Amino acid sequence: QITLKESGPTLVKPTQTLTLTCTFSGFSLSTSGVGVGWIRQPPGKALEWLALIYWNDDKRYSPSLKSRLTITKDTSKNQVVLTMTNMDPVDTATYYCAHSTVTTNWFDPWGQGTLVTVSS
Amino acid sequence: QSVLTQPPSVSAAPGQKVTISCSGSSSNIGNNYVSWYQQLPGTAPKLLIYDNNKRPSGIPDRFSGSKSGTSATLGITGLQTGDEADYYCGTWDSSLSVPSWVFGGGTKLTVL
Numbered sequence: 001q002i003t004l005k006e007s008g009p010t011l012v013k014p015t016q017t018l019t020l021t022c023t024f025s026g027f028s029l030s031t032s033g034v035g036v037g038w039i040r041q042p043p044g045k046a047l048e049w050l051a052l053i054y055w056n057d058d059k060r061y062s063p064s065l066k067s068r069l070t071i072t073k074d075t076s077k078n079q080v081v082l083t084m085t086n087m088d089p090v091d092t093a094t095y096y097c098a099h100s101t102v103t104t105n106w107f108d109p110w111g112q113g114t115l116v117t118v119s120s
Numbered sequence: 121q122s123v124l125t126q127p128p129s130v131s132a133a134p135g136q137k138v139t140i141s142c143s144g145s146s147s148n149i150g151n152n153y154v155s156w157y158q159q160l161p162g163t164a165p166k167l168l169i170y171d172n173n174k175r176p177s178g179i180p181d182r183f184s185g186s187k188s189g190t191s192a193t194l195g196i197t198g199l200q201t202g203d204e205a206d207y208y209c210g211t212w213d214s215s216l217s218v219p220s221w222v223f224g225g226g227t228k229l230t231v232l
Contacts, residue, residue: 037221039165046122047157047165047208049221063216096164105212106155108167108176 002026004036004097004111011117012087018116022080022097029055029075035100036080037107038071040093048093053080054102089118123148124209124224131230136199140227142192142209148222152212154192156185159206159226168207169194199231 008020020038027034037052051071052060061069070083080097094115098107125143132138142154156169167176169185172192184195192209209224 039223046226047210047223049210049223052221060218060220063218063220104170105153106167106170106210107157107165108170110164110166113164 002099002109004099004109006095006097006111006114008095008114008116010115011119013120014088014118016087018082018084018087018091020082020084020095020097020114020116022082022111024078024080024097024099024111027099028078029053029073029080031055033101033103035102036073037098037100038080038082038095039098039107039110040091040095041113042090042093045093050084050095051082052100058102087118092116092118122225123213123215123222124211126207126209126224126227128225129228129230131232132199133232134199134201137195137197138199138229139196140194140207140209140229142194142224144190144192144211144213144222145215146190147215148190148211148213149187149192150190151214154185154187154209154211156183156192156194157208157210159208161205165208196229201231204229204231 004024035054038050053071094113096113098110153171157165158168159165172187173185213222
Protein backbone atom coordinates (compact mmCIF):
# COMPACT_ATOMS: atom_id res chain seq x y z
CA GLN A 1 0.00 0.00 0.00
CA ILE A 2 1.38 3.36 -1.05
CA THR A 3 0.97 6.30 1.31
CA LEU A 4 2.34 9.83 1.26
CA LYS A 5 2.26 12.58 3.86
CA GLU A 6 3.25 16.21 3.59
CA SER A 7 4.87 18.15 6.40
CA GLY A 8 6.19 21.65 6.90
CA PRO A 9 5.33 25.03 8.36
CA THR A 10 1.71 26.12 8.47
CA LEU A 11 2.63 29.81 8.43
CA VAL A 12 5.39 31.62 6.57
CA LYS A 13 6.10 35.30 6.17
CA PRO A 14 6.22 37.08 2.83
CA THR A 15 9.65 36.86 1.14
CA GLN A 16 10.59 33.79 3.18
CA THR A 17 11.47 30.42 1.68
CA LEU A 18 9.04 27.53 2.15
CA THR A 19 10.39 24.03 2.65
CA LEU A 20 7.96 21.12 2.46
CA THR A 21 8.71 17.45 2.94
CA CYS A 22 6.82 14.53 1.47
CA THR A 23 7.43 11.31 3.38
CA PHE A 24 6.20 8.20 1.65
CA SER A 25 5.97 4.45 2.09
CA GLY A 26 5.05 1.51 -0.08
CA PHE A 27 7.51 2.32 -2.86
CA SER A 28 11.09 3.42 -3.34
CA LEU A 29 12.45 6.32 -5.33
CA SER A 30 15.40 4.15 -6.23
CA THR A 31 13.10 1.91 -8.28
CA SER A 32 13.25 2.54 -12.00
CA GLY A 33 10.37 4.61 -13.28
CA VAL A 34 9.05 5.93 -9.98
CA GLY A 35 8.28 9.59 -9.42
CA VAL A 36 6.78 11.99 -6.86
CA GLY A 37 5.02 15.20 -7.73
CA TRP A 38 3.84 18.30 -5.89
CA ILE A 39 0.52 19.99 -6.56
CA ARG A 40 -1.06 22.92 -4.73
CA GLN A 41 -4.56 24.31 -4.37
CA PRO A 42 -5.34 27.83 -3.13
CA PRO A 43 -8.48 28.00 -0.99
CA GLY A 44 -11.54 27.63 -3.21
CA LYS A 45 -9.45 27.42 -6.35
CA ALA A 46 -8.19 24.84 -8.81
CA LEU A 47 -5.30 22.41 -8.62
CA GLU A 48 -1.94 23.67 -9.87
CA TRP A 49 0.94 21.33 -10.67
CA LEU A 50 4.29 22.48 -9.28
CA ALA A 51 7.04 19.94 -9.79
CA LEU A 52 7.91 16.29 -10.31
CA ILE A 53 11.04 14.27 -9.60
CA TYR A 54 11.84 10.80 -10.93
CA TRP A 55 13.98 7.94 -9.65
CA ASN A 56 16.87 8.99 -11.94
CA ASP A 57 16.80 12.57 -10.56
CA ASP A 58 15.09 13.89 -13.67
CA LYS A 59 13.16 16.97 -12.54
CA ARG A 60 10.23 18.81 -14.09
CA TYR A 61 8.92 22.19 -13.00
CA SER A 62 5.91 24.36 -13.69
CA PRO A 63 7.12 26.89 -16.26
CA SER A 64 5.47 29.77 -14.40
CA LEU A 65 7.12 28.92 -11.07
CA LYS A 66 10.36 27.31 -12.20
CA SER A 67 12.58 30.15 -11.00
CA ARG A 68 11.28 29.78 -7.44
CA LEU A 69 11.11 26.00 -7.08
CA THR A 70 13.61 23.29 -6.23
CA ILE A 71 12.69 19.64 -5.83
CA THR A 72 15.06 17.08 -4.36
CA LYS A 73 14.89 13.53 -3.10
CA ASP A 74 16.43 11.59 -0.25
CA THR A 75 16.08 7.98 -1.24
CA SER A 76 17.41 6.65 2.05
CA LYS A 77 14.74 8.53 4.00
CA ASN A 78 11.91 7.96 1.49
CA GLN A 79 11.41 11.70 1.26
CA VAL A 80 10.99 14.35 -1.39
CA VAL A 81 11.57 17.98 -0.50
CA LEU A 82 10.13 21.00 -2.27
CA THR A 83 11.46 24.49 -1.64
CA MET A 84 9.75 27.63 -2.89
CA THR A 85 11.51 30.95 -2.53
CA ASN A 86 10.14 34.46 -2.10
CA MET A 87 6.77 33.42 -0.74
CA ASP A 88 3.82 35.75 -1.26
CA PRO A 89 0.28 35.77 0.16
CA VAL A 90 -0.96 34.45 -3.20
CA ASP A 91 1.03 31.28 -2.48
CA THR A 92 -1.34 30.48 0.37
CA ALA A 93 -2.62 27.02 -0.50
CA THR A 94 -2.91 23.40 0.44
CA TYR A 95 0.16 21.62 -0.88
CA TYR A 96 -0.13 17.97 -1.91
CA CYS A 97 2.43 15.39 -2.92
CA ALA A 98 1.47 12.41 -5.05
CA HIS A 99 2.96 9.25 -6.52
CA SER A 100 3.53 8.88 -10.23
CA THR A 101 5.71 6.97 -12.64
CA VAL A 102 7.51 7.80 -15.85
CA THR A 103 5.34 5.43 -17.85
CA THR A 104 1.98 6.51 -16.42
CA ASN A 105 0.04 9.64 -16.98
CA TRP A 106 -1.60 10.20 -13.67
CA PHE A 107 -1.03 10.94 -9.98
CA ASP A 108 -2.12 8.26 -7.55
CA PRO A 109 -2.35 8.19 -4.65
CA TRP A 110 -2.17 11.66 -3.10
CA GLY A 111 -1.14 12.72 0.35
CA GLN A 112 -3.66 14.38 2.65
CA GLY A 113 -2.19 17.82 1.95
CA THR A 114 -0.84 20.53 4.20
CA LEU A 115 -2.19 24.06 4.37
CA VAL A 116 0.42 26.79 4.16
CA THR A 117 -0.58 30.36 4.91
CA VAL A 118 1.61 33.25 3.85
CA SER A 119 1.08 36.25 6.06
CA SER A 120 3.08 38.77 8.01
CA GLN B 121 -6.43 30.75 -16.56
CA SER B 122 -6.06 26.98 -16.96
CA VAL B 123 -4.67 25.44 -20.12
CA LEU B 124 -7.49 22.90 -19.98
CA THR B 125 -11.01 24.31 -20.01
CA GLN B 126 -13.78 22.79 -17.91
CA PRO B 127 -17.26 24.14 -17.16
CA PRO B 128 -17.27 25.72 -13.68
CA SER B 129 -20.33 23.77 -12.62
CA VAL B 130 -22.81 21.12 -13.65
CA SER B 131 -25.87 19.78 -11.90
CA ALA B 132 -28.37 16.99 -12.24
CA ALA B 133 -30.89 15.09 -10.17
CA PRO B 134 -30.16 11.85 -8.35
CA GLY B 135 -30.24 8.88 -10.68
CA GLN B 136 -29.60 11.00 -13.73
CA LYS B 137 -26.51 11.19 -15.93
CA VAL B 138 -24.06 14.07 -16.26
CA THR B 139 -21.05 14.75 -18.44
CA ILE B 140 -18.11 17.04 -17.74
CA SER B 141 -15.98 18.27 -20.61
CA CYS B 142 -12.30 19.10 -20.68
CA SER B 143 -11.09 21.02 -23.70
CA GLY B 144 -7.46 21.43 -24.65
CA SER B 145 -5.23 21.49 -27.69
CA SER B 146 -2.92 19.34 -29.76
CA SER B 147 -0.07 20.08 -27.37
CA ASN B 148 -1.86 18.46 -24.46
CA ILE B 149 -5.05 16.38 -24.78
CA GLY B 150 -4.57 15.85 -28.49
CA ASN B 151 -1.35 13.90 -27.99
CA ASN B 152 -1.45 12.66 -24.42
CA TYR B 153 -3.53 10.51 -22.13
CA VAL B 154 -6.04 12.24 -19.86
CA SER B 155 -6.76 11.45 -16.24
CA TRP B 156 -9.64 12.59 -14.06
CA TYR B 157 -9.69 13.29 -10.32
CA GLN B 158 -12.53 13.51 -7.85
CA GLN B 159 -12.16 15.83 -4.87
CA LEU B 160 -14.82 15.41 -2.23
CA PRO B 161 -15.30 18.37 0.10
CA GLY B 162 -12.37 18.79 2.47
CA THR B 163 -10.39 15.87 1.08
CA ALA B 164 -7.45 15.27 -1.22
CA PRO B 165 -8.06 14.52 -4.89
CA LYS B 166 -8.51 10.89 -5.86
CA LEU B 167 -7.76 9.29 -9.21
CA LEU B 168 -11.02 8.47 -10.97
CA ILE B 169 -10.06 7.73 -14.58
CA TYR B 170 -6.67 7.19 -16.18
CA ASP B 171 -5.45 6.73 -19.74
CA ASN B 172 -8.58 8.46 -21.04
CA ASN B 173 -11.06 5.74 -20.14
CA LYS B 174 -9.67 3.26 -17.60
CA ARG B 175 -10.96 2.97 -14.06
CA PRO B 176 -8.69 2.15 -11.12
CA SER B 177 -9.69 -0.74 -8.93
CA GLY B 178 -12.57 0.22 -6.70
CA ILE B 179 -14.04 2.91 -8.94
CA PRO B 180 -17.62 2.00 -9.91
CA ASP B 181 -18.49 1.59 -13.56
CA ARG B 182 -20.92 4.49 -13.17
CA PHE B 183 -17.85 6.59 -13.94
CA SER B 184 -16.51 6.59 -17.49
CA GLY B 185 -14.08 8.57 -19.57
CA SER B 186 -13.60 9.24 -23.24
CA LYS B 187 -11.42 11.33 -25.50
CA SER B 188 -11.91 12.67 -28.97
CA GLY B 189 -9.36 14.90 -30.65
CA THR B 190 -8.44 17.68 -28.25
CA SER B 191 -11.30 17.14 -25.81
CA ALA B 192 -12.03 14.65 -23.08
CA THR B 193 -15.24 13.86 -21.27
CA LEU B 194 -16.07 12.39 -17.88
CA GLY B 195 -19.44 10.72 -17.59
CA ILE B 196 -21.27 9.81 -14.42
CA THR B 197 -24.47 7.78 -14.50
CA GLY B 198 -26.89 6.93 -11.71
CA LEU B 199 -25.94 10.09 -9.83
CA GLN B 200 -25.80 9.85 -6.07
CA THR B 201 -25.60 12.63 -3.50
CA GLY B 202 -22.19 11.25 -2.57
CA ASP B 203 -20.93 12.17 -6.03
CA GLU B 204 -21.12 15.86 -5.14
CA ALA B 205 -17.52 16.95 -5.55
CA ASP B 206 -15.09 18.91 -7.66
CA TYR B 207 -13.76 17.08 -10.71
CA TYR B 208 -10.49 17.86 -12.45
CA CYS B 209 -8.95 16.67 -15.69
CA GLY B 210 -5.18 16.55 -16.16
CA THR B 211 -2.59 15.67 -18.73
CA TRP B 212 0.89 16.46 -19.98
CA ASP B 213 1.42 19.59 -22.04
CA SER B 214 4.28 19.83 -24.49
CA SER B 215 3.80 23.35 -25.82
CA LEU B 216 7.17 24.37 -24.34
CA SER B 217 10.56 22.68 -24.72
CA VAL B 218 10.07 20.64 -21.54
CA PRO B 219 6.74 18.89 -20.93
CA SER B 220 4.75 20.10 -17.95
CA TRP B 221 1.67 18.75 -16.27
CA VAL B 222 -1.56 20.75 -16.49
CA PHE B 223 -4.91 20.53 -14.74
CA GLY B 224 -8.26 21.87 -15.81
CA GLY B 225 -9.96 24.60 -13.81
CA GLY B 226 -12.24 22.09 -12.12
CA THR B 227 -15.98 21.46 -12.29
CA LYS B 228 -18.25 21.50 -9.27
CA LEU B 229 -20.92 18.81 -9.50
CA THR B 230 -24.14 19.43 -7.65
CA VAL B 231 -26.62 16.61 -7.27
CA LEU B 232 -29.95 18.37 -6.82
